[in-house]
Amino acid sequence: MSNANYQTQTVFPPPLVEGNQTFHTITDAICRVVEAPPSKGWIASFLMALLGLGVLGVSVGWLIWEGTGIWGLNQPVSWGFAIVNFVFWVGIGHAGTLISAILFLFRQKWRTSINRFAEAMTIFAVICALLFPTIHVGRVWLLYWALPIPNQMGMWPNFRSPLLWDVFAVSTYFTVSLLFWYVGLIPDLATLRDRAKSKLAYYAYGMFALGWRGANRHWQNYEKAYLILAGLSAPLVLSVHTIVSFDFAVSVIPGWHTTIFPPYFVAGAIFSGFAMVLTLAIPARKIFKLEQFITVRHVENMNKIILVTGMMVGYAYAMEFFIAWYSGSEYESWTFINRAFGPYWWAYWIMVSCNVITPQLFWFQKIRQNMTLSFILSIFVNIGMWFERFVITMSLHRDYVPSSWDYYKPTIWDFGCLIGSFGLFFTLFLLFLKFLPAIAISEVKGVMPQADPHWEGYADHGDDHGSHAAGEKHHG
Amino acid sequence: MAEARVWGLVAEFENPAKLLHAAEGLRDAGYKRYEVWSPFPVHGMDNAMGLSRSKVPWFVLGGGLTGMTCALLLQWWSGAVEYPVMIGGKPLFAFEFATPVTFEASVLLSAFGAVFSMIGLNRLPNPYHPLDKVAMFRRSTDDGFFISIETRDGKFDLHRSRELLESLGGRHVTVVEE
Numbered sequence: 334m335s336n337a338n339y340q341t342q343t344v345f346p347p348p349l350v351e352g353n354q355t356f357h358t359i360t361d362a363i364c365r366v367v368e369a370p371p372s373k374g375w376i377a378s379f380l381m382a383l384l385g386l387g388v389l390g391v392s393v394g395w396l397i398w399e400g401t402g403i404w405g406l407n408q409p410v411s412w413g414f415a416i417v418n419f420v421f422w423v424g425i426g427h428a429g430t431l432i433s434a435i436l437f438l439f440r441q442k443w444r445t446s447i448n449r450f451a452e453a454m455t456i457f458a459v460i461c462a463l464l465f466p467t468i469h470v471g472r473v474w475l476l477y478w479a480l481p482i483p484n485q486m487g488m489w490p491n492f493r494s495p496l497l498w499d500v501f502a503v504s505t506y507f508t509v510s511l512l513f514w515y516v517g518l519i520p521d522l523a524t525l526r527d528r529a530k531s532k533l534a535y536y537a538y539g540m541f542a543l544g545w546r547g548a549n550r551h552w553q554n555y556e557k558a559y560l561i562l563a564g565l566s567a568p569l570v571l572s573v574h575t576i577v578s579f580d581f582a583v584s585v586i587p588g589w590h591t592t593i594f595p596p597y598f599v600a601g602a603i604f605s606g607f608a609m610v611l612t613l614a615i616p617a618r619k620i621f622k623l624e625q626f627i628t629v630r631h632v633e634n635m636n637k638i639i640l641v642t643g644m645m646v647g648y649a650y651a652m653e654f655f656i657a658w659y660s661g662s663e664y665e666s667w668t669f670i671n672r673a674f675g676p677y678w679w680a681y682w683i684m685v686s687c688n689v690i691t692p693q694l695f696w697f698q699k700i701r702q703n704m705t706l707s708f709i710l711s712i713f714v715n716i717g718m719w720f721e722r723f724v725i726t727m728s729l730h731r732d733y734v735p736s737s738w739d740y741y742k743p744t745i746w747d748f749g750c751l752i753g754s755f756g757l758f759f760t761l762f763l764l765f766l767k768f769l770p771a772i773a774i775s776e777v778k779g780v781m782p783q784a785d786p787h788w789e790g791y792a793d794h795g796d797d798h799g800s801h802a803a804g805e806k807h808h809g
Numbered sequence: 810m811a812e813a814r815v816w817g818l819v820a821e822f823e824n825p826a827k828l829l830h831a832a833e834g835l836r837d838a839g840y841k842r843y844e845v846w847s848p849f850p851v852h853g854m855d856n857a858m859g860l861s862r863s864k865v866p867w868f869v870l871g872g873g874l875t876g877m878t879c880a881l882l883l884q885w886w887s888g889a890v891e892y893p894v895m896i897g898g899k900p901l902f903a904f905e906f907a908t909p910v911t912f913e914a915s916v917l918l919s920a921f922g923a924v925f926s927m928i929g930l931n932r933l934p935n936p937y938h939p940l941d942k943v944a945m946f947r948r949s950t951d952d953g954f955f956i957s958i959e960t961r962d963g964k965f966d967l968h969r970s971r972e973l974l975e976s977l978g979g980r981h982v983t984v985v986e987e
Contacts, residue, residue, distance in 0.1 A: 491888070505913040557863040558927035561865065568912075572912060667959065
């Protein structure tokens, strides 16, 4: 009975799902979260999130009414919080696709407990990200100018601009992530439909489950489509942050015009995305009693990825400085000295502390396995990665001509949009936790040892399928 | 109510191993219009049922090629033919700058091909199925493993098919009405 699943177990001793679970107890444990009435904790968090959403509504409403002048923008800092928040949220989105696509292709079975969660996070983070380019154009009603649609002006967008590539990259990313998430949800929606107690739940889940009943001919096409979506998403996720980095790298601003940006941005995105998955998963596993599914091993694996990508980001920071000196360009060298010791020195050192120094604690297994410390360190990474984008964007404040130097000071409306975007994110995320299964039920069942027809527990049935049926005569 | 026509038979199986062996048994007995139902894909079932490969990849290829062609044509026609504007001395069309948008459009339409062909080939959405009337069948999305045989199968015979299902380990064999 040596088969792939058995070998996986011996190489990785801790089981993927803890406790003595059967298929039915898995269904129960995960669906219970959705079917039970909302807890007090959920209601309190949801009200907080709605408050944040309200802040966003007011900030964006006032912005659209009054214009981008309400932000702290000036010349030369014509890009402020809007671009910082955009890159921050897009980056967070990357972990979801990485977990669902790249770890799937590498057959990392531990991903099954966290992929649904991370994919939802991706979609909501990309919604927050898409908000910022939309509102920072100022006249949102003219946004359709960015799309290649025939219009009354007879004009077409400029495909030579990286900003237009970004429109295509981020909207494709959003659409494909949404499809990937939805395809993964179909069998679980069917599970919720078949357990529904109320007519409303039955029809609502039933409509989105499309009439899924688990036919093997369906599973065959489903698995093929899922594999291909994973194969498509893997290069897609790398392309998205590459293209986001082109927004900066294709310009001629010192500190931006560097070839290291695409890999540096991608590493940073994975880094920040995994941190956000931990920030969300550590409280959620506690509150919804999902510790048997999102185990210490899952958290530890993610901490290891944070450690690796954090060091890649640290390497990129060092390499930027080296190249700035090695290039011999005085503007380039001076920009980097200004980053570390100029008016925004505090932002630079917050970034280095949170992204390079504190993640080093993850070298220690005790810390990787400690939920409280992992949670705190993940928040540090979130803060550090927001400041990374702030530091990069603030390269603008001292450009080539000293007479045009200025200092960007965000206003209350800049902060309103930033805080509000968290409100939007958490509102969507809490609704997801309440109404959809946070863990992929059918996938978790699929990685259980007894899901394998050749599992040793079934050994007595042998290969001769005629022999074992003799003693079993039931009539339906 | 008039007497309903028989749609077929359904039997429950204890676990994925028995399900797999039973599917092989039906395949070897020459059945074609039978279906295996499980809450998760059972490894090796496609071979056990003797299914041919999924056609989904062809739709993905079609989607990808359509996306690539349309994106290249759009960028070339809108930038170099319909609305040529000289910006920074850059060429009106070049494959280099067209690459990101072409890549994204190819991925987008490939993904559409994968998802919509999966839904279409599976004949979804399908709100009604005769098996919905069988109470135990609701567990096909929880922990139940089932095999159904349709009367449309040339080999179908109410008594012999039932006996075969039982001899393969099937329990609670039930007659399903249309």
